[in-house]
Amino acid sequence: MRPAVAVLALALASAAAPVAGDEPRQVVSREEILAAMRESRGFDGTATTNGARLQAEVILRLARERMARDPKGPPLRIGHQEWYDATLERTGLARGKAPAFIQLGYDFHQDLEADYRRERVIERVVEGAAPVLALNVRIAWTPTKDVADSYSYEDLLSSPRLKVTNKSLITYRLLDLGDSIAFDEIDGLEGRPTSGVLGLLFKMIGEGHVEENRMAISPDGLQVARARAKKALFSVTTTVTVYPDGRTEKDLPADREDLKPLAARLERPLRIDYRPFGR
Numbered sequence: 001m002r003p004a005v006a007v008l009a010l011a012l013a014s015a016a017a018p019v020a021g022d023e024p025r026q027v028v029s030r031e032e033i034l035a036a037m038r039e040s041r042g043f044d045g046t047a048t049t050n051g052a053r054l055q056a057e058v059i060l061r062l063a064r065e066r067m068a069r070d071p072k073g074p075p076l077r078i079g080h081q082e083w084y085d086a087t088l089e090r091t092g093l094a095r096g097k098a099p100a101f102i103q104l105g106y107d108f109h110q111d112l113e114a115d116y117r118r119e120r121v122i123e124r125v126v127e128g129a130a131p132v133l134a135l136n137v138r139i140a141w142t143p144t145k146d147v148a149d150s151y152s153y154e155d156l157l158s159s160p161r162l163k164v165t166n167k168s169l170i171t172y173r174l175l176d177l178g179d180s181i182a183f184d185e186i187d188g189l190e191g192r193p194t195s196g197v198l199g200l201l202f203k204m205i206g207e208g209h210v211e212e213n214r215m216a217i218s219p220d221g222l223q224v225a226r227a228r229a230k231k232a233l234f235s236v237t238t239t240v241t242v243y244p245d246g247r248t249e250k251d252l253p254a255d256r257e258d259l260k261p262l263a264a265r266l267e268r269p270l271r272i273d274y275r276p277f278g279r
Contacts, residue, residue, distance in 0.1 A: 025077035025113065026070075028062055033078065034086040036061040042221040046091050047246025048101050053215060053223055056174060056181050063116040063135055075115040075136075080106050100153045104166070108151060113138045114174070120275055121173060128270035133176040136277060139188075140169045165190040171277055180216040180265050185274060216262040224252065224259055226266040239263055 036058045037045070045054040059078070066073055084106040088095060096103070115121065115136040122134050143149035152165040170188035175181065189210045213227040223242040228235065241249045241259065252259045 023074050025075055026066055026073055028066075028076050028078045028082065030082040030085050032062060032065075033058065033082055034089055036065075037086055037090045043223070043244040044246050045087075046093065046099055046102070048099060049242045049246045049248050050223070050244075051101050052183070052213065053181075053217075053242075056183070056215075059112070059114050059135065059137065059174060060133060060176050060181070063114055063133065067116055072117060075113045078112040078114070080109050080111050080141075083112070101164075104151055104153060108147070108166075109141045110139055110166075111141070113140075115278075120278070123273040123275050126271040126273055128268060128272075129177065131175040131182075131272075132178045135174040136171070137174050138169065138171050138277070139166075143168045173272075173274060175272075177270075180214055180262075182215075182270065183213040184270075184272070186210050186212060214266040216265050218259060218262060222256075222259065224262045224266065226263070239266070 037054070039061060040054055040057045043050050043053065045051070059076075062076060062078070066076060084098075084102070087093070087098065087102055091098075093102075098106070116133065118134055121136050122131070125131075141147065149168045150165055152163055154163045167188035167190070170186070172186040172189075173182075173184040175184060187209075210227065210229045213225060215223050215225040217223055221244045224239065225242060226237065226239045228237040230236075239251055241252055241256075243249075252263060
C-alpha cells in the first residue's frame with residue numbers, strides 16, 4: 001500500500017466536535033447511519049483500506065436523503081457515539097474491540113459535520129466537470145488539558161507499514177463526480193510509511209500532508225484510488241487497487257485491462273475555486 005492512499009483510508013474513516021456558531025445542525029440518528037451503512041455492500045468496511053470508501057458512501061447517502069427533505073437545510077451532524085454504535089451493529093464487533101481507525105475516532109469523541117449547500121462549498125468550477133454533489137466536511141474534537149490535540153497510530157498490516165496522525169480538526173471537500181468520488185483540499189491529516197525504502201525517506205523528511213484522494217469502483221467491487229501527499233517540496237502521487245477484503249496492490253493488476261478506464265477517470269483535470277469554510 002502506498003503512503004497517500006493508505007493514510008487517507010485509515011484516517012478519514014474515523015467518524016467525525018461540532019463547529020462553534022449560531023446555526024442549528026441536523027442531527028443524524030444512529031438508525032439513519034446504520035441504514036446508510038447497510039446499503040454499502042460487497043466490501044469489508046472494517047478494513048482500514050476501505051474506511052474512506054465507506055465513510056464517503058455513507059455521508060453522501062445521508063446528504064442526499066436530507067437534501068430531498070430540505071435542500072437549504074443546515075449542516076448535518078454525525079456524532080461519534082451514533083457512528084460507533086451503528087458500526088458495531090453493522091459489523092458485529094464487540095465494544096472496545098474495533099480496529100484502531102474506528103476505535104480512536106470514538107475514544108477521542110470525533111464528531112463529523114457535513115454542509116451540502118452548494119453555494120457554501122463551490123465558488124466556481126475552473127476546469128473539469130461540475131460535481132453532482134459537493135460537501136464541506138469537518139471532523140473534530142475539542143482539545144483540553146486532559147485531551148491531546150492530535151493522535152497517531154501505526155497500521156502494521158499495510159505494506160509498507162504506516163504511521164497516521166489525526167489533528168483535532170480535519171477538513172475536506174467531498175465531491176460526487178458521478179463516476180468517481182474525490183476528497184479535495186484535505187487539511188489536518190498527516191502520515192508516513194515506517195518500513196521499507198519509503199520509510200527511510202519519510203524518516204528524513206517527516207510526515208507528509210495528505211492533500212487529495214480520488215476513487216472509482218469497478219463493477220466487481222474493486223476500488224481504484226489515486227492520492228497525493230506533500231511535504232515541503234516533496235510530493236507523492238500514487239495509484240493503488242484495493243480489493244473488497246482490504247488487500248491492496250500498487251498500480252493496477254496486470255490482468256485487469258478493464259480497470260484502465262477507471263484509472264484514467266482519476267487523472268482527469270479538476271480544478272475548483274471553493275468558498276472558505278465558515279466558522
